[in-house]
Amino acid sequence: MNRREFLKTAAYGGAATVFSLVMSMRPLKLLAAETTDYPDIVAVRGGEPAALYKRGIEAFGGIQNFVRKGQTVLIKPNMAWGVGPERAANTNPELIREVIKSCLEAGAKSVSIFDHTCDQWESAYTNSTLESVAKDSGAAVAPGHIESHYQTISIPNGTLTQVKVHELYLSSDVIINVPVLKHHSGTGMTAGMKNLMGVVWDRGEYHRTSLDNCIADFCLFKRPTLNIIDAYKVMLTGGPRGHAGSRYSNPRMLIFSTDIVAADTAAARTFGVEPSSVSYITHAESRGVGSAKLDGMKIQRIEL
Amino acid sequence: MSIYVITRRIISVAVLAFITLGLYGFGADIFLALSKMQFGPTLGRGFGFILALLATIIFGRIYCSTICPLGTAQDIAAGANFKRKYKYHKPNIIRYVVLAIVVIAVISGFGTLLGVADPYAIYVRAFSGALPHIFLIFLILAAAVFRGRFFCNTICPVGAILGCASKFSAISPRINEKCVSCGKCEKVCKCECIDLKNKTIDSSRCVMCGNCAKVCGVGAIDLISSQSEHRRGFFKSLSAAAFFGALPFVPKIFLPKSAPAGKSPSIPAGTLSWARFTNHCIGCGACIKRCPSKVLEHSYKFGIKGFMKPMFNFDKGFCQYECVECGYVCPANAILPLTPVEKSKVQTGTAQCSHQKCIIITKGENCAACAEHCPTGAIMMVSKNVNQKKRPVVKKELCVGCGACEYACPVFPEKAIVVTPLAIHQAAQLIEASPETQNTEEEGFKF
DSSP states (O other): OOHHHHHHHHHHHHHHHHHHHHHHHSOHHHHHHHHSOOOSEEEEESSOHHHHHHHHHHTTTOGGGTOOTTOEEEEEEOOOSSSOGGGOSSOOHHHHHHHHHHHHHTTOSEEEEOOOOSSOHHHHHHHTSHHHHHHHHTOEEOOSOOGGGEEEEEOTTSSSSEEEEEHHHHHOSEEEEEOEEEEETTTEEESHHHHGGGGBSOHHHHHHHOHHHHHHHHHHHOOOSEEEEEEEEEEOSSTTTOOTTOOEEOOOEEEEESOHHHHHHHHHHHHTSOGGGSHHHHHHHHTTSOOOOGGGSOEEEEEO | OHHHHHHHHHHHHHHHHHHHHHHTTSOHHHHHHHHTTOHHHHTTTSSHHHHHHHHHHHHOSGGGGTTOHHHHHHHHHHTTOTTOOOOOOOOOTHHHHHHHHHHHHHHTTOGGGGGGTOHHHHHHHTTSOOHHHHHHHHHHHHHHHHHSSHHHHHTOHHHHHHHHHHTTOSSEEEEOTTOOOOOHHHHHOTTOOEETTTTEEOTTTOOOOOHHHHHOSSOOEEEEEOOHHHHHHHHHHHHHHHHHHHTTHHHHHHSOOOOOSSOOOOOOTTSOBHHHHHHHOOOOOHHHHHOTTOOEEEOOSSTTTTTTOEEEOTTTOOOOTTOOGGGGTOTTSSSOOOOHHHHHTEEEEEEEEOGGGOHHHHTOOOOOHHHHHOSSSOEEEEOSSTTSOOEEEEOGGGOOOOOHHHHHOOOOSSOSEEEEEEEEEEEOOOOOOOOSOOOOOOOSOOO
């Protein structure tokens, strides 16, 4: 081989290496969108959480479209409250169990869950049963109540320009947001975007400044890879913690989307309110976090 | 004699270990059992003090070298001083002053103030992380290095009481005729109570550690002996024990049920009332240490009777609705053990929102952190008309006074919603339950 051939080979080899490096760093959802035409929203109803999840993720090409072998996964449930699963104030444990299992089967190096709880953290982690379900399924359960686990990040155009965020949200390769849909005394309802308040340290700052704006603006910083909204049993009144007088509906549904605004919009309709009346949804759309225009979207509705 | 010393040491170290571990959440049951054997917390309100008095009039102050954690802690500290040589000291007059203070305090209804000097309470408070408490135990342990059980025979109120009961205990150590006055026993007597000139051991100060008998080369010390002076004087010890055992009941019978004057703080469900609480609690702080929500702290602003009693501080946390931990670590029955269901029916205070401070009114922004955190549904978001933003209103009969709302309220420096404590706890109503399933299984998709 002479020098010219060597240089050509090296150049092609280098370009190929750089190309594959760049391709592997791009968010998977872009890869998925380019290679196959997946729906914007997948909604599955009429079954148990495990069955709903399996059918729904299949419509997105399987969990392997989101989780590659060797990647670290953060599953962010709602486990903020020290009440049992029957209250549906926290994410359904069977759903979390199934999501964890599928991520591990896809070859994830690690799957973690945590929440910066509203109730005392041990009572929330224990009474929600999510700590024991996660550990049984092979996931790591991280504490959310230790301030040093949070790092300050900047949101340049945010209502709050500096927010302390949990290191797992910052470092995980894949983030799967699994909130429970329910009533909320402050914002009217809570689903995907509001669930991300659980990765933030100073929630009081949100309430002090402007709750709806801060919820929406956080998504400008970093969005989850996938959102799976638990609408299996929906608390209609008395949320977010619920009480003996709370009323419920049973849509027995899961809503999947990579667009957090779209997911929350569909969730709002399922909850029974106009999305335009939920301030953080309208803020998020106007700031470009995602789209609330369901009419123009490809929605796959599946009945089990 | 070695068997006695070894057994006693094993027991005392085990007791110390389990009490210490219990403060960190390990072995909750054994911790509670050991704390209920402590004299100070149970005096007049449990059974531990009766067992301690009975044991003392028969066996002398073995309590002080087995059950009391501060006693064992002092022995371990003194163990650091290898070259220690104790000397006999005449009885200290301060003990008698302490005794007088004990009697006056207990009869006048201020018995729980003795918690300041109670050895169990001092030991537990040493783990609170607060400097004054750490400093106090440090002083006591430092004194132990040079003067052995100095605290026990000078300041300790428990030691003062048990010393009266042990003065003529049925069994006590004595020096027999084999003694050659070598002085070895005096040098190891941590209570400084072996008088070799008169060949006597002062059993009112002796904690029955057995070191003297162990070190004696000629077998001159009979640790377990029945002395004639003691047999003659036994009735005096018995009377002393009965006197101090009955003393706490004097204020209960003769003093009218007087509540401490002034305001009272928020205290846990199971305390029933501030008056009852201040008459039971010795301020050991076990509940503070074990509280998972870290909402309890010692109080110093609620009068003499309230001195060092635990109270809720809703700036630090709130009382988790489902948690009942504190009632299961209290040795004095100051906080009665409740089930979560029993606790849910207790109102310890009521919350009230000052709308003029509320963010919803001052900024026009959604907040409702208070309603969000309320575990009973006592806070409703209401508005007079469609144009008015909903703001929090507390339905007082549903409020349990847990402080979740006050803690969550983001307004500072003064919270917009604040809990007012009840001096006497009331019954809380439970919110009316809604039918189990609304069974509104919606057909189809709404989008």
